[in-house]
Amino acid sequence: MAYQRVAAYDELAPGEARLVELTEPVCVVKLDDGTVKAVHNTCSHQRYPLHEGWIDDNEIECGLHGSTFDLDDGKPQGLPAVRPIPVYACKVEDGIVYVDLDTKLNDASEPRH
Numbered sequence: 001m002a003y004q005r006v007a008a009y010d011e012l013a014p015g016e017a018r019l020v021e022l023t024e025p026v027c028v029v030k031l032d033d034g035t036v037k038a039v040h041n042t043c044s045h046q047r048y049p050l051h052e053g054w055i056d057d058n059e060i061e062c063g064l065h066g067s068t069f070d071l072d073d074g075k076p077q078g079l080p081a082v083r084p085i086p087v088y089a090c091k092v093e094d095g096i097v098y099v100d101l102d103t104k105l106n107d108a109s110e111p112r113h
Ligand code: FES
Pocket: 043, 044, 045, 046, 047, 048, 062, 063, 064, 065, 066, 067, 079, 080, 081
């Protein structure tokens, strides 16, 4: 697999977390500075969908119990989650956002379905 188109860059609002269904559910995030990140959409604690949470700086907060995850290394920054979430390669070219599920930026495992 390679990079897959997931959104037009301009249609993502700063601070937005959007669910994109590829072969895995992916949460595509546009930070306030315009940077785009991509992580697995499933919280490593009790599988809550992360796109329903909140973005704060470079972290996403799970909407169920409040663990936050770093969007660069996927590591939880506080309990109750203790395992990282997968972080995927993401790029913007010609106004289009792409994600490559085969290129993970950390060694976190995808959650079981
Ligand atoms: S399900 Fe995300 S912190 Fe509990």
